[in-house]
Amino acid sequence: xxxxxxxxxxxxxxxxxxxxxxxxxxxxxxxxxxxxxxxxxxxxxxxxxxxxxxxxxxxxxxxxxxxxxxxxxxxxxxxxxxxxxxxxxxxxxxxxxxxxxxxxxxxxxxxxxxxxxxxxxxxxxxxxxxxxxxxxxxxxxxxxxxxxxxxxxxxxxxxxxxxxxxxxxxxxxxxxxxxxxxxxxxxxxxxxxxxxxxxxxxxxxxxxxxxxxxxxxxxxxxxxxxxxxxxxxxxxxxxxxxxxxxxxxxxxxxxxxxxxxxxxx
Amino acid sequence: xxxxxxxxxxxxxxxxxxxxxxxxxxxxxxxxxxxxxxxxxxxxxxxxxxxxxxxxxxxxxxxxxxxxxxxxxxxxxxxxxxxxxxxxxxxxxxxxxxxxxxxxxxxxxxxxxxxxxxxxxxxxxxxxxxxxxxxxxxxxxxxxxxxxxxxxxxxxxxxxxxxxxxxxxxxxxxxxxxxxxxxxxxxxxxxxxxxxxxxxxxxxxxxxxxxxxxxxxxxxxxxxxxxxxxxxxxxxxxxxxxxxxxxxxxxxxxxxxxxxxxxxxxxxxxxxxxxxxxxxxxxxxxxxxxxxxxxxxxxxxxxxxxxxxxxxxxxxxxxxxxxxxxxxxxxxxxxxxxxxxxxxxxxxxxxxxxxxxxxxxxxxxxxxxxxxxxxx
Numbered sequence: 001x002x003x004x005x006x007x008x009x010x011x012x013x014x015x016x017x018x019x020x021x022x023x024x025x026x027x028x029x030x031x032x033x034x035x036x037x038x039x040x041x042x043x044x045x046x047x048x049x050x051x052x053x054x055x056x057x058x059x060x061x062x063x064x065x066x067x068x069x070x071x072x073x074x075x076x077x078x079x080x081x082x083x084x085x086x087x088x089x090x091x092x093x094x095x096x097x098x099x100x101x102x103x104x105x106x107x108x109x110x111x112x113x114x115x116x117x118x119x120x121x122x123x124x125x126x127x128x129x130x131x132x133x134x135x136x137x138x139x140x141x142x143x144x145x146x147x148x149x150x151x152x153x154x155x156x157x158x159x160x161x162x163x164x165x166x167x168x169x170x171x172x173x174x175x176x177x178x179x180x181x182x183x184x185x186x187x188x189x190x191x192x193x194x195x196x197x198x199x200x201x202x203x204x205x206x207x208x209x210x211x212x213x214x215x216x217x218x219x220x221x222x223x224x225x226x227x228x229x230x231x232x233x234x235x236x237x238x239x240x241x242x243x244x245x246x247x248x249x250x251x252x253x254x255x256x257x258x259x260x261x262x263x264x265x
Numbered sequence: 266x267x268x269x270x271x272x273x274x275x276x277x278x279x280x281x282x283x284x285x286x287x288x289x290x291x292x293x294x295x296x297x298x299x300x301x302x303x304x305x306x307x308x309x310x311x312x313x314x315x316x317x318x319x320x321x322x323x324x325x326x327x328x329x330x331x332x333x334x335x336x337x338x339x340x341x342x343x344x345x346x347x348x349x350x351x352x353x354x355x356x357x358x359x360x361x362x363x364x365x366x367x368x369x370x371x372x373x374x375x376x377x378x379x380x381x382x383x384x385x386x387x388x389x390x391x392x393x394x395x396x397x398x399x400x401x402x403x404x405x406x407x408x409x410x411x412x413x414x415x416x417x418x419x420x421x422x423x424x425x426x427x428x429x430x431x432x433x434x435x436x437x438x439x440x441x442x443x444x445x446x447x448x449x450x451x452x453x454x455x456x457x458x459x460x461x462x463x464x465x466x467x468x469x470x471x472x473x474x475x476x477x478x479x480x481x482x483x484x485x486x487x488x489x490x491x492x493x494x495x496x497x498x499x500x501x502x503x504x505x506x507x508x509x510x511x512x513x514x515x516x517x518x519x520x521x522x523x524x525x526x527x528x529x530x531x532x533x534x535x536x537x538x539x540x541x542x543x544x545x546x547x548x549x550x551x552x553x554x555x556x557x558x559x560x561x562x563x564x565x566x567x568x569x570x571x572x573x574x575x576x577x578x579x580x581x582x583x584x585x586x587x588x589x590x591x592x593x594x595x596x597x598x599x600x601x602x603x604x605x606x607x608x609x610x611x612x613x614x615x616x617x618x619x620x621x622x623x624x625x626x627x628x629x630x631x632x633x634x635x636x637x638x639x640x641x
Contacts, residue, residue, distance in 0.1 A: 055537035077535040107536030131266040180424030
């Protein structure tokens with residue numbers, strides 16, 4: 001059983017849901033990312049998602065685009081993110097998922113990425129611009145290295161495709177709450193809960209929801225219908241605004257507030 | 266991905282129907298003004314002293330470039346799919362103008378994404394789009410050119426896909442776009458083939474076209490793909506292919522994935538996309554259509570590059586010899602004729618695609634003639 005599977009199983013036994021925070025690795029620098037990651041793990045994160053900087057982050061809104069740019073200006077590439085994962089792994093057993101676009105992984109080498117990631121203690125990859133139709137070579141490389149490939153499903157996916165995605169994905173299915181790109185939103189689609197109920201009925205694997213979720217209230221509203229909630233841009237906004245101990249404190253408190261409604265009764 | 270599957274399904278069922286073909290043919294004739302002439306460039310041929318050079322006059326199509334062939338096809342398709350809004354990316358502004366034109370014609374709303382650098386360089390086309398009722402959305406991210414406009418258009422599309430059709434402007438991007446755009450542009454080569462045979466009784470020895478994303482080149486080449494006709498695609502060498510300021514993806518790029526297409530790219534060793542440069546904004550794209558990559562790998566087409574300076578010379582050459590101001594993009598193809606002409610004799614026919622007219626570029630050309638900073 002992988003670290004991701006184990007986390008979902010343990011949480012289920014406790015009646016809890018997973019909090020999956022996202023930050024861009026290297027924003028504003030790798031040392032800050034390391035401290036932030038450990039703080040998030042200590043304050044209630046169950047799985048960590050680290051973004052790999054890329055020049056053309058198509059699935060991301062302005063917040064994460066800017067984070068990606070800041071990290072790139074610091075010269076942070078896939079190899080640095082893998083090394084960071086290795087450092088984190090020596091200090092925590094929290095599952096680590098890298099979210100990165102396909103071209104940097106392709107250039108680094110599919111097998112090399114999967115093998116090195118596994119050796120560093122990475123548990124999975126989310127590759128938002130790699131649909132399952134095109135994912136064959138990567139899935140082979142990832143499976144050989146025991147790296148989970150987590151697929152995204154969207155409101156436009158339709159029942160048949162969601163079933164397929166539920167079968168192909170490893171660890172959990174990442175349901176995108178909105179049609180569109182990442183970014184904190186004050187309001188989520190009114191039919192989101194209905195959609196989540198439908199997806200739940202279509203797939204057997206754990207289900208996490210992300211994109212646009214930015215407050216503990218939103219997390220509380222979605223918790224009953226999913227196994228995990230992903231929060232990204234709302235954290236990245238804080239990374240952009242604050243620094244030093246104030247940043248670590250603020251992000252830690254925010255994580256604790258987001259986790260509270262996921263702890264169950 | 267579901268949006269692409271929906272588009273592919275719709276395209277496959279709709280585009281072959283007699284009704285759709287008749288509708289498209291009618292608009293191409295009466296609205297676009299097709300067939301565009303295949304013009305024997307007597308003076309240019311004499312000046313270069315090699316083959317008989319024929320010019321496919323896409324600059325005479327409505328809106329002044331070949332882009333309308335594709336936007337009209339996609340606009341009619343979108344209307345049949347029940348979409349009420351068109352969006353597009355644009356570099357030179359020609360594709361934006363062609364999309365805005367079709368949106369106005371078909372009564373669809375329209376937003377055009379354009380990098381702020383290109384808005385500055387192509388003010389005339391921005392005004393045209395505004396006059397046509399489209400909204401030009403400035404893109405500030407990245408290099409503020411075509412690639413970034415495409416990123417924003419894709420982000421818009423995934424957000425508003427239920428009522429919006431994304432009119433991709435070249436033979437790049439994810440499937441089915443390279444196929445759809447090629448099919449709608451293939452009218453260029455079909456006409457040229459019929460025209461040259463009617464006129465001379467034979468096929469050309471060589472076809473020449475500029476390549477940014479590659480739609481006008483693919484449009485010209487496609488109908489000749491099974492013939493013994495040489496294909497030459499001319500990319501933008503900018504300040505020189507050995508500098509970091511060029512757009513010569515096929516000549517100097519490496520293989521990777523951008524905008525959902527596996528093709529040649531300008532990228533750093535880490536797979537980050539590099540900024541392309543060309544004096545011609547329509548060539549300023551760090552990727553290229555995947556079918557061109559395939560042609561290159563198969564040896565079916567050859568790809569070369571000419572610098573900004575050479576393109577300006579090409580611009581002058583055609584203006585002076587034939588009284589035709591070419592678009593700066595097309596001027597790259599004209600410029601390469603100088604190098605190509607000595608390989609042929611007066612019995613040989615070469616067709617060059619004049620993909621657009623140069624009115625939009627006169628400011629940029631005037632500015633560049635004074636300050637040309639090429640590294641040779």
